Amino acid sequence: MTQDHWNKFATSQVYQQVIELLPEGVYISDAEGTTIAVNSMYEQLTGLKGQEVMGENVKVLVEKGVYNLALNPEIVVTGEHKMSVQITKTGRKVLLNGYPIFDDSGKVSFVLTFVRDISLLSQLKEQIADQQEIIDKYREANEQCKKALTSNVEIFESKKMIALMEKLKKIAKTDTTVLLLGETGVGKDVLARKIHQYSPRRKEPFLKIDCSTIPENLIESELFGYEQGAFSGANTKGKVGLFEMADKGTLFLDEIGEIPLQLQVKLLRVLQDQEIIHIGSTKVKKVNVRFIAATNRDLEEEVRKGTFRSDLYYRLRVADLEIPPLRERQEDIRVMMQAFLDKYNAKFRKEISFTKELAEVLLAYKWPGNVRQMDNLIQSLVVTHETESVDVTDLPHYMLLDLSKPEEAGNPSQGKSLDELVADYERNLLKKALDRYKSSSKVAEFFQVDRSTIFRKAKKYKLL
Template sequence: MNPIEVLELEIEAIINASSENIIVTDGSGVILRAVKNSEEMYGIPSADLVGKSVKELEKQKIFNPSVTLEVLEKKEPVRFMQQTGTGKVIMTQGIPLFDQDRKIIRVISFSHDMTEIEELKMQYEVLQHKMKRYEAEMQQLRNQQTLKDGVVIKSKHMQNVWDMVKRVANSDAAVVLEGESGTGKNVAARALHHGGSRRTGPLIEVNCGAIPPTLFESEMFGYEPGAFTGASTKGKPGLIELADKGTLFLDEVGELPMAIQVKLLKVLQEKKVTRMGGSKSRTVDFRVVAATNRDLESMVKQRMFRDDLYYRLNVVPITLPPLRERKEDILHFIAYFLEKFNVKYGTRKSFHVSAVDELIAYSWPGNVRELENLIERMVVTVDETLIKGKDLPAMQKTQKAKQRTDETVAMSTLQESLETVEKSWLIRAFRDCRSTYEMAEYLGMSQPTVVRRLKKYRINSKTI
């Protein structure tokens, strides 16, 4: 083997061993050599590239644009990003080789696949854009005071609710606030009070589910001195009395004992209250606002809630939507609670876009209260200033697991229902038909299938 052949083999080995995609052309742009892996990058085998003009290949969008043509035109090294016919983005560099007369005799191009890096760059840019949008919206939220007393009124659904709250605030009409736990019914009750003519009077909040039944009457209606063992010698006004000239807010009104419902109805009708152990009635002037996460109408039908009290309270029903039905409000709640707890704990925490995306995607069964508690937890427990998606509890995993469980239960229920129907038809056919062949024709299935089904459900002359 002569030295030229050895040199040829060395050059070929160097080109093919390189991690770069190397193409060598002559002075007119005709390909002389191409690395063996060119098909992966350009969609054409190396053997088919050799002998082709880069000008023609550029027209065919195999190279777009051709670095070799740029080198031949400028007579100097050229480097730029290039897109291939296979959709790959590559960084390509062309270097001219000159003869003694400064005439280009070869162009060597080196190309490196940048597709994955470019995709990562694009993802990063999208992430950055999303983060800037979130930050801009949060800042706009702070500037425009979209939140009032912890209530977001950004979504159309919530705007309609809040318009109703403002509309009835100035009236004395009884209001029932309905909605799941954590939707902000107590906040709406306060807005009804502070937005009305009774704002200078007291707002008395009564959690009907927190007072023991044995103490309910004395707490609600008050008592006279010596009304019962252990009673104060001075007596005590009840919560209804304390609401005079103001608002009585009955939270969790569905928990009211039936005996108290009767007495409360009388107070609402007459606007007079009589303390336990007394005979003198006192006139009280108050507005009643009730809240519940239960279906009062169903409770009325089940005789668990008095219908006359229900109709007395339910003059203006207002339903607060769950957080999962007002996704556009979540970002604003995040901004509100984040600032609240940063101030409370003297921190400067913020949420990474990955965390914000997860918070928006979550269904929030505990509604606003759950979101508030989670944000406080993150501010207190996460060491880093930037709270990322990985720092959040496995909410979505739990949610997906529950969805899978629900789907399994649904499928199981469906299967059981289908089997019940199938068994019913088989029993009917067994009674009406004289043979399994006749049953098969009757049921529209094959005779072997009928036999298998009869065996499966143990249907025979002894069981029917």
């Protein structure tokens, strides 16, 4: 197209009608860089008015900061198509697609630039990323659940736990809310997963939230989700909460006693009506979730003190399972010890074994941290020892101190007095330490006492 042809076309009403029909923004400049036409879509996408750019040279507009770059100069020189992202003074980001238009002699006479809204593409990309994040969380939760369910072999022999598991299996077949009670470390997490495993929802998500580890100002948004711009610092696209993510599956609320009082009434509504409302929204959403809660607190006492709502407490305690501490089911200690030892031997490719004396000490120990303490202890013993046999002297110092207390030592059924039992344990422990370290100084350092104390006791028990 020649300049004369263009001038005739541009002065007519036809050209504006043509570019207005296009769904994209249009920006046309001549070989010198003068802006000669834009359409209304360009104004809408960039936030710039036509009169701001019409008749102005693109280089001057860049210098004025109307936009940060122009494709015209490079396209005129190279005669090739070019793409770039442009930022306008209004803060809009747009994608430019510039094309040369040649005259009869083959020179670039005009540059036609199509303008697209990159913010829409960015929003779509963010939405896809958000959806992928949700998918990844689902996948991770399902994988963790499958792994946990396949690895959590029932390692108990006590009558208390056998009866508890029978009750658990009956409850699991229903959709009722379950409250798990017991001291820290007794295995509430494992039993929550067992309930899900035996339930009709076993193929759906199992999600866990530890209410004690999430800051009070974030726990509501984590559970309920929020809308775009619901609060300062929120994700610009909003967020799906755990109630929705667990839809059709099971949500395990560990340490439910840590839920803030003002949030308890909202949780009660979810339990009763299976309905949620995002933070920053008034729209009610239905969910289909089976709830399991756990706590090591005395919730009845918390209700009396006014720190836990009575209506929520009774709604949670539709079906409850109280897990006895490990010290009350000694039949389980031996099988658990062996199970954890086998587990970590396999994991770390070792062949560690416990001496008879160590096994007896672990059986007599009261396990204040319950199953979790035993799990962590045995993992530590396997990881930190290269020798095949682990003995009493390899126990951590805090356990040795506990075991040395009179009420912890021996088995009264052996027919010995308490003093005799304590003396037997002390002699055995000291002998093992001397055999291992070959030096009273090193033994004194290990037990954090004076060397004279070790020497005196060794002489007392005729170990020197």
